[in-house]
Each structure stands twice: as structure tokens, then as C-alpha cells.
Amino acid sequence: MSLLDRLKAQIAQDGPIGVPEFFTRCLHDPRDGYYAMRPDLGAGGDFITAPLVSQMFGELIGLWAIETWTRMGRPSSFRLVEMGPGDGTLMSDLLRAGKLEPDFLAAAEVWLVEVSAPLKVRQAAKLGDAPRWVGRLDEVPVGAPMILVANELLDCLPARQFVRIKDGWAERVIGLGEDGALAFGLRGLGKSADTPIPDLLIQPEGSIVESSPAQAALASDIAHRLAADGGAALLIDYGRAAPEAGDTLQAIQGHQKVDPLKTAGLADLTVWADFPAVVAAARETGAKAGPIITQGEFLTALGIEARAQALATARPDRADQVARQLDRLIGEAQMGALFKVACLTAPDLSPPLFEDAT
Numbered sequence: 001m002s003l004l005d006r007l008k009a010q011i012a013q014d015g016p017i018g019v020p021e022f023f024t025r026c027l028h029d030p031r032d033g034y035y036a037m038r039p040d041l042g043a044g045g046d047f048i049t050a051p052l053v054s055q056m057f058g059e060l061i062g063l064w065a066i067e068t069w070t071r072m073g074r075p076s077s078f079r080l081v082e083m084g085p086g087d088g089t090l091m092s093d094l095l096r097a098g099k100l101e102p103d104f105l106a107a108a109e110v111w112l113v114e115v116s117a118p119l120k121v122r123q124a125a126k127l128g129d130a131p132r133w134v135g136r137l138d139e140v141p142v143g144a145p146m147i148l149v150a151n152e153l154l155d156c157l158p159a160r161q162f163v164r165i166k167d168g169w170a171e172r173v174i175g176l177g178e179d180g181a182l183a184f185g186l187r188g189l190g191k192s193a194d195t196p197i198p199d200l201l202i203q204p205e206g207s208i209v210e211s212s213p214a215q216a217a218l219a220s221d222i223a224h225r226l227a228a229d230g231g232a233a234l235l236i237d238y239g240r241a242a243p244e245a246g247d248t249l250q251a252i253q254g255h256q257k258v259d260p261l262k263t264a265g266l267a268d269l270t271v272w273a274d275f276p277a278v279v280a281a282a283r284e285t286g287a288k289a290g291p292i293i294t295q296g297e298f299l300t301a302l303g304i305e306a307r308a309q310a311l312a313t314a315r316p317d318r319a320d321q322v323a324r325q326l327d328r329l330i331g332e333a334q335m336g337a338l339f340k341v342a343c344l345t346a347p348d349l350s351p352p353l354f355e356d357a358t
């Protein structure tokens with residue numbers, strides 16, 4: 001039985017489910033979830049990410065990591081952690097840039113946090129057996145400083161959705177329509193303490209606001225470690241830099257938007273990263289965090305234009321391709337403005353470009 005049919009049968013028996021449960025089943029159902037069974041990153045797959053657009057992305061993050069390690073006092077051993085490493089391209093490019101500072105590479109103990117068995121195979125093919133793999137951040141041993149990188153991981157963590165109704169708010173749920181297909185519905189909030197984000201309470205009827213306890217919990221976990229052991233975490237994703245209403249649940253298959261309720265387990269499912277909530281959760285847990293900047297600002301400040309020029313000079317036959325990649329990564333109409341970058345950092349550290357973290 002397909003995941004879609006199993007979900008329908010479950011809902012018919014037990015009633016509607018919340019968006020987070022649906023989202024998690026679609027991505028991680030052990031028999032049929034997208035990441036469990038058929039993650040397909042890349043130009044010929046379902047979606048493309050920044051490291052796959054160009055090697056420049058991972059290389060510049062490598063330079064950022066070297067400078068962060070230097071500001072940490074050049075520890076002789078630290079955990080270099082990537083969460084959600086995809087096909088391993090970002091880490092591969094980061095480590096290549098790391099060769100510029102051999103002491104950095106020698107000190108780095110590489111840990112990959114990955115839940116997807118098929119992607120672990122792709123990561124091992126690219127990175128060899130030097131990294132250690134775990135399924136959760138808390139399996140990376142504590143007791144040493146950490147530099148953590150996560151690109152497009154927050155968007156894989158589910159959000160609850162709340163809908164403004166005439167006399168208050170209701171939670172968006174997934175039930176069955178009259179035709180027996182999955183359909184969105186509403187569940188009253190009753191007397192529960194659940195409420196939408198306070199900043200967004202005044203909204204026109206029909207508005208949707210999202211709240212992701214899972215994203216906030218991850219930020220707290222990371223911040224807790226940084227406060228105890230030192231270091232910094234770089235989170236990059238498409239998302240909001242300020243509280244904002246809107247339904248951002250999106251299913252992508254073969255680079256096309258598809259109906260999430262018809263493609264359970266067959267498509268990648270995402271919601272926007274909620275950077276204000278992530279930053280707030282990190283600060284509450286004792287780390288410094290923010291400011292939230294755009295990917296365009298981040299990569300430009302790290303020197304992506306000079307790197308693109310160097311690549312184009314070395315390979316004039318590829319100059320047009322490099323120019324397109326550069327535009328895709330930093331162009332306002334492309335990834336440059338939609339994607340945001342935030343840094344969570346230990347209280348005593350000022351990582352490059354995030355000196356104003358509070």
C-alpha cells in the first residue's frame with residue numbers, strides 16, 4: 001500500500017492529522033518517506049541546492065570556517081559538523097578550501113548528521129570514510145568546540161500552521177474530503193495553550209501563520225552546545241528574516257511545484273525557515289545569535305565576486321557558466337535575497353560577518 005493510501009486509511013480511522021505529522025511521514029516514513037527512499041538532489045533530480053550550483057559556495061564557507069576557527073584561538077581539535085549534508089558536495093568543497101590552512105584541517109574532526117540512508121551512501125562515495133556519521137546532533141560527543149554548518153536543513157523541519165478565522169484562530173489539519181482524497185481542514189484550538197506567534201495575531205481572515213517548534217528546538221540544542229563547549233553554527237536556508245504571515249508549505253518534484261496532498265513520499269516537502277524564532281530560541285538558551293543577513297550579502301562579503309573572476313580567468317571557456325552560477329547564488333531575483341544566513345555563536349566568540357551578534 002502506498003504512503004498516500006496508508007495515510008488515508010489512518011485518517012479514516014483516527015481522524016485528521018496536523019501538518020507536522022503529515023510532513024514528517026512524507027519525508028521520513030521508513031517504508032516510503034522521500035528522504036528514506038528516494039532523495040534526488042541535483043540538476044537531473046528533484047531540486048538543486050547552492051552547493052550544487054557552484055563549488056564557490058562550499059569553498060567560501062570553508063574560508064569562513066577557517067577564520068572562525070582562528071578567532072576561536074586555533075583549537076588543536078574541534079568538531080566540524082554538517083547537519084543534512086545532502087550528497088556531500090558542501091563538505092567536500094569546504095575541506096578543499098581548508099587545505100589553505102593545514103592546521104585547521106588537522107584539527108577538524110568531521111561529523112555528518114544525516115537521517116537518510118541513501119544520502120549517506122552518496123556522502124561516503126564523495127567523502128570517503130574520514131567523516132563519522134550520526135543520526136542526531138546529540139550523538140556527536142560533547143567536550144570539544146564545534147563549527148557547525150547546515151544548508152537547507154531547517155526547511156526540512158516541520159511547522160504547524162494556524163489559520164485566522166472569524167472569531168480567533170484554528171489549526172490547519174489534513175483530513176479526508178468528500179471524494180476520499182486528502183484535504184486541508186481546520187481544528188479549533190479549544191482551551192489549549194496553542195496560539196500563533198504573538199507578533200502576528202492581527203491578520204485578515206483566512207491568513208495562515210506558521211510556527212515551528214522543531215526548528216526552535218534544533219536552535220536550542222545547537223545553542224546549548226555552543227554555550228558549553230564554544231564555537232559557532234552557520235544556518236543557511238530560504239526563509240523569513242522577520243515575522244510574516246503566509247503558507248510556505250511546498251512540495252517539489254522534478255524541479256516543479258506539485259500538490260503536497262497528492263504526492264506523499266514522492267516529492268520533497270519544505271517550509272520556510274523561521275529565522276526570527278531560531279535566533280530567539282538560541283539567545284534564550286545562552287548563545288549569541290544574529291543578525292540575519294541574506295545569502296547575497298554573506299557570499300559577497302566573503303569575496304565570491306573575486307573567486308568567480310579567478311575561476312573565469314583560469315577557464316575562459318567556462319566564464320559564462322561561472323557568471324550564471326554567480327548570479328544564481330547572489331542575484332536578488334534568484335537565491336541571493338530569498339535565502340538568509342544566521343550564525344549562532346558561543347558568548348565569547350565573534351565569528352566573521354557576525355561580529356554584531358547579541
Ligand SMILES: C[S@@+](CC[C@H](N)C(=O)[O-])C[C@H]1O[C@@H](n2cnc3c(N)ncnc32)[C@H](O)[C@@H]1O
Pocket residue numbers: 035039041049050051052083084085086087090113114115116119135150151152153156157
Ligand atoms: C534539502 S537537503 C540539503 C542538502 C545539502 N545541505 C545541500 O545543501 O545540498 C536536506 C538534507 O537534510 C537531511 N535531513 C532531512 N531531515 C533531517 C533531520 N531531521 N535530521 C538530519 N538531517 C535531515 C536530508 O537527508 C538532506 O541531507
